[in-house]
Amino acid sequence: MAKLLFSGISVSCSSFSCHRTRTIVATNSVPKISLPRLPLHNKGLVAELNINNYISSTTIATNHAKDDSFYDSAINSCSKSNQVSMEVAKLHLIMEIVADRVEMHKNVGTQRDNWNHLLLTSINMMTLSAATMAAFAAISAGKAPLLALKVSSTVLYVAVTGMLVVMNKIQPSQLAEEQRNAARLFKQLLRELRTRISLGDPNEDDVNEAMEKVLALDEAYPLPLLGSMIDKFPRKVEPARWWTELKQRGERKKLSGRPKGNNGWDEKLVEELTEVVRVLKRKDLAECVSKSEKALNFNKALAISGPSFTGIAAFGSALLGSVDSSWPVMVGVIGGVLASVVNTIEHGGQVGMVFELYRGASGFLKLMEETIEQNIKEQEADTRENGDLLEIKIALQLGRSVSELRHFAALSSQDREKNCDVEEFASKLF
Template sequence: MGTIMVSSKFSFSYFSTRRISATNVPKIQVTKISTPRLPNRSLVAELDYLNNYISTTTTHAKEDSYYSNNTTNSSTAPSISTPNSVEVVKLHLIMEIVADRMEMHKNIGAQRDNWNRLLMTSVNMMTLSAATMIGLAAVSSSGSPIVALKVSSTILYMAATGLLVVINKIQPSQLAEEQRNAARLFKQLLRELKTRLSQGNPSENDVDEAMEKVLALDKAYPLPLLGSMLEKFPQTVEPAVWWPRQKQRCLRKEELGRKLKGKNGWDARLEDEMKRISRALRKKDMADYLRLSKEVLNFNKVLAVSGPLLTGLAALGSVYLGSVNASWSVMLGVTGGAVASVVNTLQHGGQLGMVLQMYRENSGFFKLMEESIELNINEQDPHKRENGELFEIKVALQLGRSLSELRQFAAAVSSDKENDCEEFASKLF
């Protein structure tokens, strides 16, 4: 019991001395540490500075870890190389040009379609206003109002005549159809280039072929009006051609290895079927659309001459209004303006130029199919042709038929008589 009391006194005295010694420790003077202050900036600028610093340090850390991993694994990991990188870059460059051409033709086509509508409406308003002025002048008494109406109607008729000459020369509806079709073909070429890149390993021949197609489209559908515009009233109607001269595509080694196993999908039945389809395309579909193109062209020529002629005669009648005692000047001025507005609406409202270009492009489509079929048939080596099964499917879909319908149509076309089949090859248009 005594020992316990002694130990407790000792511990109490120990903690009390520790507490007393702790209270007697001298106080430490804390000096202020001066830190450099950042220049006064806005909160947005400081946040940008911090974000840039964090992103920079993170990027450097990733690069350091990347290089450290590469140095450690350089003996085991092989270097990765991309074959034909130059051809890939060239095809990507051509794709950018094609996309730009497509957008240009699309915008210019919309602009020229607006030309057709606005100019047609303006000419009709001018001719009808002039005819109304002549009618008012004929029933009015003599004096200054008659002179004003005569002069106004003459000016309107002369302006309408000039505008009709320009409109009939350039055919805005036909120009718009050209640009629409060019935009569609450039879009199709863009899809072909994407498909070719997705297959991988492009060659220099693919680059040359893509450039030839772009230049052929530029020549077939020019953008400017002066100098390079297509002839709107040609002497002879021919199918539209927008493709370069077709030639056999050089096969790559891997394709050649696959196709040497058989006859590349071709046999005597398929060759005979393609020959009959090519004959039907030339004798029926292409010939029919060329015939329709000639009829539309002749009708458009008549209307293109009749419109300015009628407005010119109406202007002549407005000049002689009131100076002679006959009524022929009034009849010529009023009737000529009314008939001219009808002719203008029929020609440009009906878009005969667009119809003509559409028929030419349809016949060109059949001509392209015929050339493609003949190119494959005339090639003696079947391994240099397109795959027969795929080619048959492509021809069937382009004509709007199934494979069974295509074979039935080819069987209906006789090999001896060329005009015995009344059905057209295409069901699409």
């Protein structure tokens, strides 16, 4: 709290309020006391004291006349400090919400990863138990043991079929990967907000942008399963998207009144980043989407095969003893074994997680592509991100040094002039 004191007026400023208080001096009547006369050689001292008192009283009167101007100046200064502190307070509030989101996604991700392991173990045990019961029923001589084993095997197969349909629909391994990605991205946003506050002078646009990023992440990675769950088997594979439109950010920077200059940009840097974007589109992004499609198609085949095998096995188990043939027991036992193998590959191998991994990687590359293109589209260099910082960021995100990135862009440009496609991918991470 800053405190200004001007001639008996106390002005107190805090982050939230300003107020002034006037000091009231009370005088009480005192008995008159006769003092001895001063000697003649001290009269000069008395005159000097009278002059000093006159000067002090004149200064106090002048200060009292300027009370309002002092107070208004203090109020304006306090209001400015109050405005800055309010934006910082809003960003701190958003940071608390983001930190809570991190814990929520982390806990939910751990829970859904446990679902995957527990459901896989339980379903495989139930499937193999049903297959064993079907085999015992085939060799049972008495009708009572045959009926008990047949019914138990059929019930287990039907229950496993229903559980598999639900498990394949929600894909617990993919759900866990979604929550891991969400926790990582919320942590990244939390670090961005801390950096923004440490740089100082945040404004309302920074607060709005932070809120938009939080809501975009909530929409991209929802917590509930029912209603808003991401489609685990989409018809068309598209990169994951968790960021807001970058055009709004460019417009906000353009209105901020930053000093004009090259801002670390030149023609060489523009050509370099343009070449990087071209390779990202043609090779890296296309490769990630292609791997996502392969993982999705393989997961679809496994998701259909597992319940199909258990359903066929349930049908064979139900016909044990009713048909004078060996094919019901073969169907009941072999179907259960095949279903266990398929379920282990699908959920033990976490094929859904692999699909989400490549989908998230393609989204990361798509964000990098849009960031570079948005900066290049800006007409004035001072409205872009700093060119030197952007080059370092892009190089590290691709797993390269700045010199390696420049060398790669030069080689790619030479191959393009020769009508040859560059063999190397832009990213060394994926």
